[in-house]
Every structure is written in structure tokens, then in C-alpha cells.
Amino acid sequence: GNSANVLVLDQKLVPWFPLHVSELDAIATRTLDAGAELKSDHPGFHDATYRQRRQMIASLANQHKHGSLPPLLEYTEEEIATWRTVYDNLEPMTNKFACRQYLDIVAEMRSEGVVTRDRIPQQRDVSAFLEEKTGFTVRPVAGLLSSRDFLNGLAFRTFFSTQYMRHHSLPLYTPEPDLCHEIIGHAPMFADPDFADFSQAIGLASLGASEEDVKRLATCYWFSVEFGLCREEGEVKAYGAGLLSSFGELEYACSPTRPAGGKLEAPAIEAWDPWVAAHRSYPITEYQPTYFCAESLQEAKERMRDFCEQGLKRPFHARFHELSQSVWVDRNV
Numbered sequence: 044g045n046s047a048n049v050l051v052l053d054q055k056l057v058p059w060f061p062l063h064v065s066e067l068d069a070i071a072t073r074t075l076d077a078g079a080e081l082k083s084d085h086p087g088f089h090d091a092t093y094r095q096r097r098q099m100i101a102s103l104a105n106q107h108k109h110g111s112l113p114p115l116l117e118y119t120e121e122e123i124a125t126w127r128t129v130y131d132n133l134e135p136m137t138n139k140f141a142c143r144q145y146l147d148i149v150a151e152m153r154s155e156g157v158v159t160r161d162r163i164p165q166q167r168d169v170s171a172f173l174e175e176k177t178g179f180t181v182r183p184v185a186g187l188l189s190s191r192d193f194l195n196g197l198a199f200r201t202f203f204s205t206q207y208m209r210h211h212s213l214p215l216y217t218p219e220p221d222l223c224h225e226i227i228g229h230a231p232m233f234a235d236p237d238f239a240d241f242s243q244a245i246g247l248a249s250l251g252a253s254e255e256d257v258k259r260l261a262t263c264y265w266f267s268v269e270f271g272l273c274r275e276e277g278e279v280k281a282y283g284a285g286l287l288s289s290f291g292e293l294e295y296a297c298s299p300t301r302p303a304g305g306k307l308e309a310p311a312i313e314a315w316d317p318w319v320a321a322h323r324s325y326p327i328t329e330y331q332p333t334y335f336c337a338e339s340l341q342e343a344k345e346r347m348r349d350f351c352e353q354g355l356k357r358p359f360h361a362r363f364h365e366l367s368q369s370v371w372v373d374r375n376v
């Protein structure tokens with residue numbers, strides 16, 4: 044391959060990966076779809092104003108550099124109205140079905156004014172809140188990254204996050220991650236120490252990993268960070284962002300009885316096991332047929348760590364050095 048895309052470690056070639064947090068700048072602009080190209084079935088495809096807005100926000104994200112604050116965005120009344128609709132629909136559902144850690148953190152974010160119903164949260168405020176809790180930060184990205192690039196950010200306790208709003212015509216639907224998914228779904232969980240370490244473990248394992256191992260890690264990510272459940276006093280609660288930001292699927296996954304009028308069959312709920320989850324296929328446009336449920340976030344993290352250490356093949360071990368914000372590589376492990 045291209046020598047710029049590989050790193051030489053004791054004469055072994057591995058895919059290039061960042062060694063310092065500032066090198067995430069190189070990753071952040073490698074979006075798969077130029078950041079704001081909408082597919083023809085996107086709800087905003089025919090809306091020229093929306094497309095222009097997406098381009099503007101994408102270009103701000105692409106200009107962002109490590110060490111500066113995420114750009115402040117002045118959201119329009121239309122965007123704020125969409126935010127309120129999403130917020131009002133999700134809040135009663137998360138109160139019922141989100142895990143305790145999520146609810147405690149959201150309560151704190153609300154009381155500190157980081158998350159509000161009547162104003163769209165600014166990414167820099169969300170990032171500052173998380174950084175004080177666990178050292179996780181959020182940085183702007185224009186759109187979807189490859190699994191490898193996206194997961195590599197987590198190694199540096201960095202979450203790539205979009206800042207645009209879904210299209211107002213379908214406030215409870217988005218075909219791609221938008222600010223509602225990032226802020227309501229993902230952000231609060233990164234303030235939990237076990238979840239933060241869980242996420243970073245996936246990230247560290249993805250550095251220089253083979254394509255097959257990146258795929259396994261992305262699949263584990265899907266069944267945990269996006270759709271994970273955990274047990275709480277005998278009940279099943281959600282910690283995955285795909286659930287926490289989808290009021291329909293949240294009830295579908297967590298309700299002990301099927302939603303009223305339910306034509307849907309109950310999903311299968313299996314014990315969280317990365318060895319099993321890593322090889323499971325999944326639909327991306329429908330509700331999941333299977334969810335994995337951990338006994339606790341701590342247990343989820345420990346199993347994930349075991350899998351990263353024993354279930355993957357890599358000729359070295361990577362660890363994060365917090366003070367220097369860099370990754371140290373132990374060779375020939």
C-alpha cells in the first residue's frame with residue numbers, strides 16, 4: 044500500500060494511526076461523503092436553504108483545529124423548534140427507560156444550563172462539561188467518518204460530533220447522526236467513568252488494527268455504545284445512544300410489555316459478550332432484532348477490555364498517556 048498510510052513498528056507494517064491528539068485534525072476532514080452531500084431520499088434533499096446551511100456547518104467543522112473551541116453556532120428559530128420537538132418527545136421516554144447514570148448526568152447538565160429545552164446546546168459547553176468529569180472532549184466533524192477514523196478518536200478520549208440539525212420536515216427521524224443524536228444520545232454517557240473507559244478501550248484497540256479487527260470493534264460499538272442495555276434492579280435499561288435518541292426504539296427495546304397495539308414481536312435480549320457481539324450481523328434501517336444487556340456498565344467495560352486484549356490480533360499494545368495526550372506503543376507484545 045501507500046507508505047503514507049502505514050506505520051512501521053519493528054519492521055511490521057500496520058495501518059497508520061495518530062500518536063498525538065493533535066493528529067486527529069488529519070482524520071477529522073476525511074468524511075466519507077464530503078460532509079454535506081445529501082442522498083436523494085434525505086428529507087432535506089429538495090430544500091436549497093437546508094443544503095446551504097449544511098454546507099456552512101460542514102465547512103466550519105472542516106476548519107476546526109485541535110486546541111481551539113468548537114465554533115459557536117447561532118441556530119435558527121426553525122432549528123430550535125425542531126430541537127424542542129425532539130426534546131419533548133424523548134424526555135418522558137428516557138425518564139422511563141434510560142439507565143440511572145444517564146439520568147443523573149442529564150439532571151446535572153440541565154441544572155448547569157448545559158442542556159436546555161429552549162436553546163440548542165453549544166458543542167463547546169457540552170465538551171467542557173464532559174472534560175471536567177472524565178477528560179472526554181467533543182470535537183466537530185462534518186459528517187460520517189470511516190469506522191477506523193471514528194474509533195481512533197476514542198483512543199484519545201475524543202468524540203467526533205456533528206453540529207447540524209436534522210431536517211424540520213421529519214423531526215423524529217434522521218438518516219444520519221445529527222446534533223440531537225450526539226447531544227441527547229451520546230454526550231451524557233461520556234461523563235460516566237466506566238462508560239468513558241469502555242469507549243476508550245475500543246478506541247485504543249482500533250489503532251493500527253487490521254481491517255477485520257476494526258470491523259469487529261465497530262460491531263461491538265454498535266451493540267454497546269449505540270444499542271447497549273444494562274440491568275438495573277432486575278429491569279432492562281438503555282445506555283446506547285441509538286436507543287436514547289429514538290423514542291420508538293427505546294420503548295421497543297426496554298418495555299417489559301410491547302407498546303400498545305404492538306404488531307412488533309419482542310426483541311431477543313442476550314447477555315453482553317463481545318466475543319458473540321463482534322460477529323453478529325445487524326440491520327441499520329430497522330429496529331434491532333437483538334440487544335445485548337450487560338449486568339452493569341463496569342461489567343460491560345471489563346468484558347470489552349478482555350476482548351480487546353485476548354480476542355484481537357495485533358503485534359503491539361497501545362496505551363494512552365494522559366498528561367501528554369499521546370499514545371505509547373509497547374512493541375512486540
Ligand code: HBI
Nearest residue numbers: 186187188189190193220261264
Ligand atoms: N462517523 N461522524 C461519525 N459519527 C458516527 O457516529 C460514526 C461515524 N463513523 C462510523 C460510526 N459512527 C460507527 O458506525 C462505527 O463504524 C464505529
Ligand code: FE
Nearest residue numbers: 220269284285
Ligand atoms: Fe451514534
